[in-house]
Amino acid sequence: MVNVEKQNSGVFVKGNPNGGAVVMLHSSLSSSSQWRTLETKLADEFLTINIDLLGYGSAPQVENPESYSLNTEYKRIMNVIANVIADRPFHLVGHSLGGANALKIAVQNPNRLLSLNMYEPVAFHLLEQGTIAREEVDDFAKVVASSSDEQAARYFTDTWNRKGFFDNLPVKIRQLMMSDINKVNLDFIGLISEKYTLDVCAKISCPVLLMHGSHSPQISGEVIKRLLSVLPNVTECEILAGHMAPISHAEEVADIIFNTLTIK
Structure with a gap:
């Protein structure tokens, strides 16, 4: 069994070194x-590579915010993967x-x-300009960017959880979320500025859950609809939960x- 935690870089490698590699990537305002x-x-059964995205957990901060894009995350993630498993294939979560x-990696x-x-x-760039869904995303990003750290953290977390969620969190957690809002704004910039088109997703031939x-x-559901229309080898799974189910329903999502990974 492997148990390597590189705290300063936000990379956690654990599990069976002879098993298939599973790379894990978390949500905004998380780790x-x-x-x-x-x-x-x-x-x-698996070797897990669990990565803190830039600016979260124990990962480094973004060095050049003015030039940030998802390519910034992509290069670091792929470098981490190469350092752990070289050019082996891997599962991605x-x-x-x-x-x-x-x-994007796929x-x-x-x-x-x-x-x-x-x-x-939340591949929001796949929502076409001029649609109601894209306008909602752009408006959401503007509110977060123009609010105080506390207001932005409250608006962001309540939207993706439920009204009142932020105010019911422990003070320490609220403060941590407020301190990470600048990275949330960069996340939106990166998400919206991506250039690949929906038809390119049709080239992803591996099994997709x-x-x-x-x-x-609804805005996350709009992205789901578009992906379901083009992915050639996709299985859809709806859970009786909200957007944060990997946290609020961690056991169910993990199961x-x-x-899926252990189907022979």
Whole structure:
């Protein structure tokens, strides 16, 4: 069993070194810790590579915010993967922002993935300009960017959870979220500025598990609809939960992903 935690870089490698590699990417205002339940469940059969995205957990901050894009995340993630498993193929798991990063990795490496497992990837650039859904996303990003850190953190977390969620959190957690709002704004910039088109996603030939919640915001559902229309080898899974199910329903989501990965 491997248990390597590189605290300064936000990279956590655990599990069976002879098993298939599973790369895990978390959501905005979160960290690799959201995947601990899944990490534990996979430990006997898989090698897990659980990564804090830039600016979250114990990962480095973004060095050049003015030039930030998802390519910034992509290069670091792929470098981490290369350092751990060289050029071996791997399974990929992502939630929300992590799902959007996972989708980008799949688009750019369609022949290397063993599977792609996403819970509501917020690949907002796939929402066409001029549509109501895209306008809602752009308006949402503007509100977060123009508000105080506290107001932005409240608006962001309440939208993706439920009204009043932020104010019911412990003070320490609220403060941590407020301190991470600048990275949330960069996340939106990266998500909206992506250039690949929906038709390119049709080149992802590996099995795709596309999970979503029955109580999630409509804007994440719009991305799901578009992906379901083009992915050639996709399985849809709806959970009686919201956008943050990988955290609020961690055991259920972990079971679904585990069962998908262990199907022979």
